[in-house]
Amino acid sequence: MMTNYTLVAPCFFGLEKIVAREVTSLGFEIIKTEDGRVTFRTNTDGIAKANMWLRTAERVLWQVAEFEAYTFEELFQGVKSIDWQKYLPEGAYFPISKVSSVRSELFSKRDIQSITKKAIVEKIKLQYGSDEYGMIREDGETMPVFVFIHKNRVTISIDTSGDALHKRGYREIATAAPIRETLASAMLALTPWRPGRPLVDPMCGSGTILIEAAMRGINMAPGMNREFISESWRIIDKAIWRQVRKEAYDQIVDQDFKIYGSDIDSEAVEIARENAEIAGVADYIEFSVADMADFTSQDQYGFIITNPPYGERLEDEVSVERLYAQMGRMFKKLPTWSLYAITSYEDFEYCFKRPAERKRKIYNGMLRSDYYQYPGPKPPKIKN
Numbered sequence: 528m529m530t531n532y533t534l535v536a537p538c539f540f541g542l543e544k545i546v547a548r549e550v551t552s553l554g555f556e557i558i559k560t561e562d563g564r565v566t567f568r569t570n571t572d573g574i575a576k577a578n579m580w581l582r583t584a585e586r587v588l589w590q591v592a593e594f595e596a597y598t599f600e601e602l603f604q605g606v607k608s609i610d611w612q613k614y615l616p617e618g619a620y621f622p623i624s625k626v627s628s629v630r631s632e633l634f635s636k637r638d639i640q641s642i643t644k645k646a647i648v649e650k651i652k653l654q655y656g657s658d659e660y661g662m663i664r665e666d667g668e669t670m671p672v673f674v675f676i677h678k679n680r681v682t683i684s685i686d687t688s689g690d691a692l693h694k695r696g697y698r699e700i701a702t703a704a705p706i707r708e709t710l711a712s713a714m715l716a717l718t719p720w721r722p723g724r725p726l727v728d729p730m731c732g733s734g735t736i737l738i739e740a741a742m743r744g745i746n747m748a749p750g751m752n753r754e755f756i757s758e759s760w761r762i763i764d765k766a767i768w769r770q771v772r773k774e775a776y777d778q779i780v781d782q783d784f785k786i787y788g789s790d791i792d793s794e795a796v797e798i799a800r801e802n803a804e805i806a807g808v809a810d811y812i813e814f815s816v817a818d819m820a821d822f823t824s825q826d827q828y829g830f831i832i833t834n835p836p837y838g839e840r841l842e843d844e845v846s847v848e849r850l851y852a853q854m855g856r857m858f859k860k861l862p863t864w865s866l867y868a869i870t871s872y873e874d875f876e877y878c879f880k881r882p883a884e885r886k887r888k889i890y891n892g893m894l895r896s897d898y899y900q901y902p903g904p905k906p907p908k909i910k911n
Contacts, residue, residue, distance in 0.1 A: 531570065533590040534588065534590065535682070537564045539890055540890035542709075555573060575767050580750065581692060581749070581750075582716070585691050591609055592683045593681065596681045606643050607649055609647075614685060616668075616760075621671070623671075670760065688756060694753065697807075698733060700798045708739060712739045714834075717887065718902075720832070726740055727832075729819040731790050731814065731833075732790060737803070741812055746778050748778070751776070784811060796816050800814050828904070831858070834869050847872055851875055854879055868899050876899065
């Protein structure tokens with residue numbers, strides 16, 4: 528069994544620093560941070576820990592090699608030169624599941640995929656042998672291979688997650704255009720909210736932001752209610768996964784706090800309640816059917832964190848402008864509150880009638896969104 532792993536955590540563009548902070552908090556050593564990915568070094572239990580605890584990364588990839596390739600022959604030889612016996616046990620099934628090429632000489636994804644597969648098969652034949660027909664076995668555990676080429680630099684990795692990390696296991700039903708769980712968690716990480724401070728999402732949809740907040744609030748590992756593809760691998764001791772999962776359960780802290788979500792759509796509210804129940808955080812969230820424009824509160828120094836409807840969730844641009852204007856009027860009535868909203872609608876500030884104090888670009892795939900931040904005043908310190 529290997530004792531050191533180089534892992535890569537891909538993420539949305541704009542979230543690299545947040546992912547790096549999470550990696551560091553797990554005690555892992557960061558090797559480099561690039562656009563859309565954080566590379567780090569771990570020990571034997573690192574694959575299990577990273578999958579279990581990373582809230583804002585999209586996957587955990589096990590990097591097996593890096594080399595330069597300007598031709599398909601160089602790609603073939605580079606992949607074939609890898610000691611695949613160290614990574615793929617005999618009989619493992621290794622589909623070339625993901626190919627990405629950016630600003631490189633090699634750009635045909637189909638050719639990259641077939642050449643990579645052929646090179647691995649050739650090396651496996653030399654290391655494990657083949658049957659009388661020259662075929663190799665692939666009837667064991669699944670170990671998907673990812674190929675990432677950027678400026679002719681090839682990175683070969685094996686996916687340890689399976690389903691992407693945003694699939695926590697609690698969102699069985701979703702409303703139209705739901706926010707991804709990893710992005711919702713990143714939105715929370717970019718605020719000073721802590722359990723005990725008022726938190727409201729008045730356009731909660733399927734409840735993702737509030738569920739992620741509740742999970743953070745009780746220190747529930749985001750991967751606790753799901754399985755990962757690498758749990759079935761022979762090269763990782765099952766005892767490691769059992770221990771990491773047990774530690775995750777032991778680290779849950781039952782705190783006394785309540786957060787609130789509402790939506791004008793009663794069906795969305797029902798979906799949100801069900802999702803919170805599945806996630807195991809229903810006791811911390813109170814949902815109701817209400818119009819965002821009517822929201823008000825007697826509480827001080829609260830937070831509104833929301834993904835307001837746009838596009839699929841609204842019928843036309845006039846609706847968008849009207850909604851964001853209503854948001855601005857609602858927020859005016861809460862002078863000590865903070866508001867954080869993400870949208871791809873470029874004229875948000877104009878409709879909201881107030882420029883954001885901070886604005887962060889975040890790319891959801893190829894879709895650019897902006898995270899508009901309106902931090903309110905800090906609550907006064909309580910004197911002893």
